[in-house]
Amino acid sequence: MNGPLEGPGKDSGDTIGTQPQTITESNHKRWRRRVANGHSEQSDFRAAFNAAQLAMAIVDRDGRVLTANRALAAMLGAEPRRLVARPIAELAGLSLEGRVRSAYREALQGRTDRMSCTRRLKHADGHTLWAEVTVTPTARGGEALLSIADISERRDLQERLRHLQMHDPVTRLPNRTLFFERLATALADSATGRTGLCYIDLDGFKAINDTLGHRVGDTLLDAVAQRLTQCAQDAGSEECGGHLVARLGGDEFALLVESSTGTEQLTGLAQSVLAALQRPFDLAGQRLAVSASIGVVERETEGTSPTELMQAADTTLYWAKADGKARWTLFDPERNAHRMTRQALSSTLRRAVERGEFVLEYQPIVGFSDDMPRGVEALVRWRHPRFGMLSPDRFIGLAEENGAIVPLGRWVLAESCRQARRWMQERSGPPLYVSVNVAVRQVWDSDLVQDVADILQETGLPSGLLQLELTESAVMGSAGRPLQALQALSEMGVRIAIDDFGTGYSNLAYLSRLPVRALKLDGTFVRGFRTARHQNPADETIVTALVQLAHKLGLTVTAECVEGPAQAERLRRIGCDTGQGWHYAKPMEADRIADLLSTSGRAQSA
Ligand code: C2E
Ligand code: MG
Ligand code: MG
Numbered sequence: 001m002n003g004p005l006e007g008p009g010k011d012s013g014d015t016i017g018t019q020p021q022t023i024t025e026s027n028h029k030r031w032r033r034r035v036a037n038g039h040s041e042q043s044d045f046r047a048a049f050n051a052a053q054l055a056m057a058i059v060d061r062d063g064r065v066l067t068a069n070r071a072l073a074a075m076l077g078a079e080p081r082r083l084v085a086r087p088i089a090e091l092a093g094l095s096l097e098g099r100v101r102s103a104y105r106e107a108l109q110g111r112t113d114r115m116s117c118t119r120r121l122k123h124a125d126g127h128t129l130w131a132e133v134t135v136t137p138t139a140r141g142g143e144a145l146l147s148i149a150d151i152s153e154r155r156d157l158q159e160r161l162r163h164l165q166m167h168d169p170v171t172r173l174p175n176r177t178l179f180f181e182r183l184a185t186a187l188a189d190s191a192t193g194r195t196g197l198c199y200i201d202l203d204g205f206k207a208i209n210d211t212l213g214h215r216v217g218d219t220l221l222d223a224v225a226q227r228l229t230q231c232a233q234d235a236g237s238e239e240c241g242g243h244l245v246a247r248l249g250g251d252e253f254a255l256l257v258e259s260s261t262g263t264e265q266l267t268g269l270a271q272s273v274l275a276a277l278q279r280p281f282d283l284a285g286q287r288l289a290v291s292a293s294i295g296v297v298e299r300e301t302e303g304t305s306p307t308e309l310m311q312a313a314d315t316t317l318y319w320a321k322a323d324g325k326a327r328w329t330l331f332d333p334e335r336n337a338h339r340m341t342r343q344a345l346s347s348t349l350r351r352a353v354e355r356g357e358f359v360l361e362y363q364p365i366v367g368f369s370d371d372m373p374r375g376v377e378a379l380v381r382w383r384h385p386r387f388g389m390l391s392p393d394r395f396i397g398l399a400e401e402n403g404a405i406v407p408l409g410r411w412v413l414a415e416s417c418r419q420a421r422r423w424m425q426e427r428s429g430p431p432l433y434v435s436v437n438v439a440v441r442q443v444w445d446s447d448l449v450q451d452v453a454d455i456l457q458e459t460g461l462p463s464g465l466l467q468l469e470l471t472e473s474a475v476m477g478s479a480g481r482p483l484q485a486l487q488a489l490s491e492m493g494v495r496i497a498i499d500d501f502g503t504g505y506s507n508l509a510y511l512s513r514l515p516v517r518a519l520k521l522d523g524t525f526v527r528g529f530r531t532a533r534h535q536n537p538a539d540e541t542i543v544t545a546l547v548q549l550a551h552k553l554g555l556t557v558t559a560e561c562v563e564g565p566a567q568a569e570r571l572r573r574i575g576c577d578t579g580q581g582w583h584y585a586k587p588m589e590a591d592r593i594a595d596l597l598s599t600s601g602r603a604q605s606a
Contacts, residue, residue, distance in 0.1 A: 055148040058138070061108050063087050066143065075131075075148060077124030088146055093122030094133065108144050110137035118151065130155040168247040170218050171225035179246035179254055183306045186258040196266040196298035198255040199313035200228070200273060203291045203325040205251035212286065219283045220290065221251065227276040228253055235269050243269070254313075263298045263330065270294045270328035291326035293317060298331075315339060341387070345395055349404035353411055357383050360415055361587035364596065365435065365558060365580045368572035373597065375433035375467065377580060378416040379587045380408070400439050409442045410451055417459040417466060419590050424465065427597055435467040437499065440474035444481065449488045456492075463493035467518065471499050475514055483514070490515030497558070502546070512553035519550050523561030526571065526581075540570070547575045 049056060055072035057065050065083045073080040076092060089096055089104075096104050100117050107115040116134040123129065129152045137144045166178035174182070186195045202224065209217035225247065232243040232255055244256040255273070260266060273294060281288045295316030297309055312331050320329035352358065362376040382390040399405040413436055420434035442448050456463055468489065475486065475498065486496055497518035498511065502525050511519075521543065528539030550557050559571045562581030571579055585596065 055150075057083070057088055057146045059088055059108065059135075059144050059146050061110075061142055061144075063089055063104070063108050063146075065091070072148060075123070075129075075150060076121070092119075092131075092133075092148070093128075094119050104135060107135040107137060110141045110144070113137070118155075121148070171222050171247050173225050173229070173253075174244060174246040176246065176248045179244065179248060179256065180306060182244050182246075182258065183256060183309070186256070187301045187304055187306055187309070189301065192259040192301045194260045194262065194298060195301050195304070195309070196257045196260040196263070196296070197309065197313055198266060198270045198273060198328070199248075199295040199297070199310075199317045200253040200255065200292050201294075201317055201321070202251040203293055203321075205290065208288060208290070212288075216283060216286065216288075220281060220288060221247070223281050223283060224277065224290070225253070228255065228273060231255070231269065231272050231276050235265075235272060257298075260298055263296075266296050266298045267328060267330060270296050274326070274328065293320035293325045294328035295320055296328050296330045312336070342398060345384075345387075345390075346398040346402055349395065349399050349402065350407065352382065352384075353404065353407045357385070358408065358411060359383055359589075360412065360419070361589060362419070362434075362593045363580055363587040364585045364593070365578050366584045367578055368568070368576055371584075373432060373584075374578055375435055376420075376593060377435040377469070377587075378412060378419075378437070380412050380437075396439070400441050403441065403445060405439045405441050406446045409439060410446070410455075412436060413438075413451065414455045414459070417455050417461045420465055421459045421461040422590075423594065423597065424461070426594065431462075431465055432597070433465045433467050433495070434461075435469055435497065437469045438474075440470070440482070443470075443474065443485050449485050449492075452489060452494060453492065464495070467495040467497050469497045469499035469520065472501060472503065475511070475516065486515050490517075500560075508546075508549055508553060512555065516555065518556045518558060519546075520558045520560055520580075521546070521576070523581075526559050526561050526563075526567055540574070543571075543576075544574050551575065 049067075050069050052069055053071055055069065055075045057068040057072050059065055064085055064087050066085075068080050068083040070080060073083060076083070078091070083091055088094075096117070096119075100115075103112065103115040104117075106112045114134065114136045116132060118130065118132050120128045121131045129150055132149045132151050134147045134149075135144050136147075166175060166181075167173065168175045183195075183197070186192050205217070205220070208220060225245070228245045232245045236242040236257075244254075244258070246254050246256065248254050255269060257266060257269065274292065277290060277292050281290065295313045295318070297313045297316055299309060299312075315336060316329050316331045319332075319335065320327055323329060359381050360378050361381060362378055364373040365375045365377060366372065367374050380392055380396075382395055384390050396405070399408050416434045416436050420432065424431040438448070452466070452468075455461075456466065470486075475482065475496075490496055495517045496515055497520055498516055499520050500522045501519040502522040525539060525543050525546075528543075547557050556577045557575075558578040558580060559567075559576045560580055562568050562571065562579040562583045564583055567581075568579060568583050588596075
C-alpha cells in the first residue's frame, strides 16, 4: 500500500515545481508517474498535507525538496514552488555539522528510523526562529518526510525561565546555581590554570534588616551588588574579561575569577571591594554604613573540586569574621590543618574514652612551711594513636563543646580516687589528697553529686581526701542546680577549690558565702615576682592583700606555677599555704609520685 503523503493530488499543482535542472531525470519521472496514478485517497492526503499547520516537505535521498506544503513555505517566507528541487537544508539556512549531519544523511537514505534536531532557521526576510527538524524515511524508500516545528516561543520561555532560575530577583545578579555552574566549568577546564574567589559576607547586615525592615535591607543589597559589579568590571577589564559577581544568598556574595594570575590578583580585588563598600550608602533618606568580611581562596584548577574550594572559602570567611570583621583573610593551609585536627579530635573523643586512650599525670601540691607534699593535682593527657601525647589544652575545650567531658570527667574522677586510695594504703604518714578538675558542664549535664558519692564508695577513698577544682566562671552567680551540687558535695566532706583564681571577676566576699574552701591563685600573679630583680611591687601588694583577705574568710591559698626558689620564698613570706609548680615537680606518672613520696616520707620521719 502507498504511504499517506507519497504523492501530490491532481488538483494540487501549486506544490509541484516545474522541471528543475538540479533534480535527476529518473527521480522526476518517477514522481510524475505517481502523480498520474494518484487515487482519490491520495488526494485526500494531499489536501491534508497542504492544509496542515505543521511545516512539511517530502525530500529525496539528497535532501532536495520534492514537494513542500504551504506551512513550510510560509515559515521560510518563500513561494512553495520555488522550494522544489532545492536542498532543504540550504533553503532553511540550516547548518548541520558533525554528528547531526551524518544522522541527517542516514535518515534521508532510510538507514535510520528517524532523526531530529533543534536548529535556528532563517526566514527570507532575515529573521530567525528556533525549529525542531524531524526526518522520517517513508515506507517506500528513497524519500523522506521532513517536518519543521516552530519552537521559538517554547525556547524563549525556557530561556526566560532559565534566566529566572539562575538569577537573584533582588539584585538581578547571578545566583548560587549559576555561580556553581560557572565555578564547576572553570575548575573542569584545565586550560584555565588557576582560579580564585572572594567570598564576601556583610558585617551587621542582620541588624539593618531587623531595625529598618526588609525593604531597606533589599535596597542595600542591591546597592552593594552594584558596587561589587563595578569592582569586578574595573578589575577584569584588561586581559581576563569580567569576573562573575553572584549573590549566594542572604548577605553573601561571591566574586569569581575564572582564570586568575595569582593570589595578588585576588587579594587586590578583595581590597578594592573593602574600599568600595567603605563609602556610606544613601538609601531612602538614610545614610547607612556597612563593612564586609572576605574569605579569599586561590588555587590551581587541576585537582581542585568546587566543594573543596567552597569549603576553603567558607573557612577563610569564618577566620575573617573571627579576626575582627571588616577585612579580607587569605586561606592558610596550616591554619586549616589545625582546624581539621580539631574536627578529627572532636569526633573521636567519646570513643577514645571507651577505648581507654587517656592517662593521668599528677603534680604535687607542696606546703610552703615545710616543703612537704600535701596533695596532688590530677592532670589528664590523651595518648592519641596518631598524634601522640596530647595536652589537655588540645581537647578539654572540645570535650566541653560536644559533651564528651561528661564520660571523660567521670573516668578522671574514678581513676584519681582509685590512685589516691592506693597511695593511702601503700604509704605511712599523713595521706595525700587528690585534686580533680571539674568542668562546668559536668555539673549541669550529669549527676556529679551521685557520681562522686558512687566513686568514693567504690574506691573507699575518704571524702576528705578529694578536692574538686572549679573555675570562677563556673561558680560565680551560681544558683539552682550548681549551687545545690556544691552544697551537697561540701556536706559530703569533699573540698571545693576555685581554680585559676584572679583571671575572672570574682568577688571574694561572695565566694566566701559559697561552700568554697580553697583558692588556687592563677600563674599570672605569681609570674609577676619571678625574680628578685624583676619584681612588680603592685603584684606583690595585690597578692598579699588577697591572701590576707582569703585567710580572714576561712579559705586556704595555693599558688600555681611556682617556677623558682625566689618565687617560693616570697610566696611563703606572704603567707600562701601551698604551692604547685616546676620548682617542686612537673606533672608525672603515678609510679614516680610514689617514689617521690617514699623519699619525702623518709625525710619526714627522719
Ligand atoms: P590547671 O588546672 O590550671 O592546671 C595547671 C596547669 O599548669 C597544668 O597544665 C600544669 O602542667 C601547668 N603547670 C604546672 N606547674 C607549672 C609551672 O611551674 N609553670 C607553668 N608554666 N605551668 C605549670 P596542663 O596539664 O597542660 O593542664 C592545662 C589545663 O587543662 C588545666 O589547668 C586544667 O584547666 C585543664 N585540665 C587538665 N586536666 C583536666 C581534667 O581532668 N578535667 C578538666 N575539666 N580539665 C582539665
Ligand atoms: Mg586545675
Ligand atoms: Mg589552674
